[in-house]
Amino acid sequence: MPKKRVSRQVEFPLNRAFTFVESGPVLLISTAYKKKTNLMTLSCHVSMGFEPTLGICLGPWNFSYTALVETGECVVAIPHAGMLEKVVDIGNCSGEVMDKFAEFNLCAQAAKDVAAPLVAECLYNLECRVVNRALASAYNFFVLQGVRAWSNPMPADTRSFHAVGDGTFIIDGETVNLRNRMTKWQECI
Amino acid sequence: MPKKRVSRQVEFPLNRAFTFVESGPVLLISTAYKKKTNLMTLSCHVSMGFEPTLGICLGPWNFSYTALVETGECVVAIPHAGMLEKVVDIGNCSGEVMDKFAEFNLCAQAAKDVAAPLVAECLYNLECRVVNRALASAYNFFVLQGVRAWSNPMPADTRSFHAVGDGTFIIDGETVNLRNRMTKWQECI
Secondary structure, eight states: OOOOOOOOOEEEOGGGGGGGTTTOOOEEEEEEETTEEEEEEEOOEEEEETTTEEEEEOOTTSTHHHHHHHHOEEEEEEOOGGGHHHHHHHTTSOTTSSOHHHHTTOOEEOOSSSSSOEETTSSEEEEEEEEEOTTHHHHOEEEEEEEEEEEOSSOSOOOOEEEOSSSEEEEEEEEEEOGGGOSSTTOOO | OOOOOOOOOEEEOGGGGGGGTTTOOOEEEEEEETTEEEEEEEOOEEEEETTTEEEEEOOTTSTHHHHHHHHOEEEEEEOOGGGHHHHHHHTTSOTTSSOHHHHTTOOEEOOSSSSSOEETTSSEEEEEEEEEOTTHHHHOEEEEEEEEEEEOSSOSOOOOEEEOSSSEEEEEEEEEEOGGGOSSTTOOO
16 A cells, blocks of 8 residues: 655745745635634735735635734645645635635644644745735735745645636646846846 | 738727736736837736736836836736747846837737737737826835726637746646636636
C-alpha cells in the first residue's frame, strides 16, 4: 500500500512572495476567530507591491468577512490544480455550519505570526495582516501585507488555476521564460 | 498568397465583461493624451464588481500614468498568447520616445466613449473611466468602471497569459467547466 503523502509547508523568502499571486490564481483565505478556523475561496485579488502587498475583495456575505475585519489577519493560500473541485466546493458552502478543514480533509498547519492556520496541501501560504481599509465600505476591498511566507516542497501538482467568473476555470498551461526581454523583470507594475 | 488577417473588435454585452479580467491575465492599457496615444503592459489588477469595476496599479514611473490621471480614461485590452513577446516588449520601452501602436504594428480602432483607442488584435477591450483615486497616492491604485465592452470575433489565438512577476509567464492551459458545482456562479467574490 502506498504511503499517504503528508504535506508540510516550509518557510520561503518573504521578498519573493509577491510572485505567489501576481498571475491571478484562485486563492483560499484562511481565518481564525473566536477559536474557530475557516476557509473561503477567492479569485478577486491584486498584487500591489513587493513587501509583498496585495488587495483582496470580500464582503459581508462571506462568513470569513467578520473574522478578517475583527482580527485584521488571515493566511492567503495558493491551491494547486489537483485541488480544483475541492476549492470550488469550499467556495459553495458556509463555514457558519461546518469546520471546512475537517469537512474537506485539509491539514491546518500552525502559522507563526497570525492565528489563522496555513493550508499545508497548497503550493504556497502567506501570513498577512490588514493594513488599509479605505475602500472596504465602498468596494469591499482590503489591503494586506504579507509578514511570513511558506511553500510546499512536494506539492501533488505544481499548477495553479484561475477563475473566469462564469463557472469555468483555467488551469495553468505552458510556462515561458522571457527574462532576457525584460529590462526590469522584478517590477510587476 | 494568404490574405492578411484584419482584426476588428465588435461590441460585447457590458454586463458579461467582468469575465475579461477575473482570471488575472496580462493587460494592455491604452491611453490618449494631448493627441498622442500610448500603450503599457500591466499585470497587477483586480476584478471588483460586475458593473464591471476593476482596480489597476500603475505609478508615476509609467509614462501612461499622466495620461490616466489627467484624462481619467483608458482602454483595458486583453492580449492573446500569440502576442506574448510583443506585449513584453511593449512593457519594456517608453511611449515617451515612440508611438507604440506604430512601433509594434498594432491597429488602433476608435473607441466610442473614451478617447483612448481599442487594440483591435486583442481578445477583448473595455472602455473605462477612473471612478476612485483614494488609494492612488499610497498604493498607485485606481478604480475603473467599464463603460463599453468589445470582443474580437476571430482572434489569432484564444488563450490569454499571466505574469508570475519573475520574468516568466504562464499561458492558459485547459479550461474546466464546473458550473454544476456552483450555487452562485455569477459571483466572483
